[in-house]
Amino acid sequence: MNVQQVNLQDIRSFYYERRTASTAAETLRQMITKRDHLQLANLLRDHRRKSVYSKRERYMRACVDDLLVCYNVLEISILTKFLAKPDKSVFWEEAGLILGNKQVRRYIEDFYPVRLPQLLALRLNGDVHHTEKKSGDLSSIMIQFLALDRGFIVSLNDSYLLSMLDSFTIQGYRFRDVVALIDNPKRFVRRILLPPAERSIPDRTLQELSHFFQFALNLNELLQSLDRYPLVQSEIWNHYSYWFEIIGQKLNRKLGAALDRFLRWEAADSRDQAALEIQEYVANARRVIELLTSTRYATSVSKQLENYKDR
């Protein structure tokens, strides 16, 4: 069995074929080969200059986001030798065509800077060849990362929570409405125990809040285990840079406000023990969120990218 080939089939299956990444790739490929520059530039415009209202456009831009997520994972996988270096297959040729396009480059470099697709573009162009030399135990790390990311995509990627943390209102509910529910332990516990079919938007968001804190703790643990591999560590963090960097300060502030509410809880029995456990949980979660939203893990990839661009 060619394990790297199987790894590519697995990644393609989950990130490209089962999600909308393949739709984006097909659309972009067609626009590029037909030299439909105006239409492409319109699709990949900066929303701050011209808003995006049409359902079709919003859907296609979401598909492009999925494709960029797929490119993130491919870049990390090549760096860790979980995948072989790109060859001349149709799949990699398509990625090279898309990431080499001028409009796509503006989208990922200027309008919505994402570093891993930029690195992959350099790699596909033959400008970057770097892989992690000490890759002996990195397949295990990759399997951990992919398992964690699969959990993120299934439980959180399209969640109400992340939309609310990004300042969206879901059917009239904002994140502060969910935070308000934490004030009352009785109400909180009742909502957490509701069967999935009976959960309202705030109930579901509370569940997602629990998932998100657990995800953040697990991600930080994985990143800390990678201190010997700073570039791999930084690439994995960059995969989540929209949440921890671009809206990082907002996320830090909002989650901090949610965590603070738990500190007001008082148990009828075992008061001291309950208070101690809550304080420990909150302190740890706060520390991890602050670390993830800091520049601690950002540096290596930024430097790498600057180095290659300066050449």
Next chain:
Amino acid sequence: MQTHLSLRSLTGNEKPDKDVQALFATRPGGKAILFIHGFSGDPIKTWSDFHVLLPAAQNCRDRDLYFYGYDGLRANMNSSAALFRDFLDRLFQQSAEFVNHNLPEDAQRPNTFQYDDVLLVAHSLGAVIVRRALLDLTRLDRSWLAKTRLVLFAPAHKGASIADLALEVASSFRFLRFFGAVARFESPLIDQLKPGSPQLISLLKETELASQNGANLHLRAHQVIIAEYERIVENETFGSDPPPVTIPNTEHTTVCKPRTDFLRPFQILEKSL
């Protein structure tokens, strides 16, 4: 060297496959470990970090790892056992077809592939589900049962008090258990897992009957591991199971969670391989 492929959910939208996750060996040896979580558990989180530690273990490199998922919060115990029984039946009787259905093209196994050694590792309620399924399969006279062995962590087969546990495990906020008095949790499992419940009495009687004169060794646990500070399940020995091993400084939910700085559960399991 990469010993296992990426974690994947089994193909299909139906229960239980959609809730089962697997790490398939890159060099399969016809062996597997099948983990079954407990009350309100999660297929992976219940056992973390077994999914990280086992692939690196020398005697686990050729073993497929399955993390079975089911509704351990609200589903009826016997219904969960029946679903698990069917799953085991497919795993053993159509091994090649079952595995290949879940593997990419380049990782397909020969049509002759089959499992010769499957370790069933269950936690809490999972132990009851597995025992019930194995008993029913014994009655169906499945010859492959001799290829299974049972390792149990904090088994609930002698009864459990689960209402408080629901709060502890229903979210990542473990401190919710201090606020359990304010909530009423409803599940058929509360009665079914009470010490001395008709379901548990029947499970023990049927196991003893089927195990008479040393028959059906697969019904006897190979190893039982219990927590030092157990407050959820009754720690009495079940039938002719071996005396349990206690892991110090653990509770019901931590006894089955090895970590790089706490390897005891992993070491015990590794000895059973």
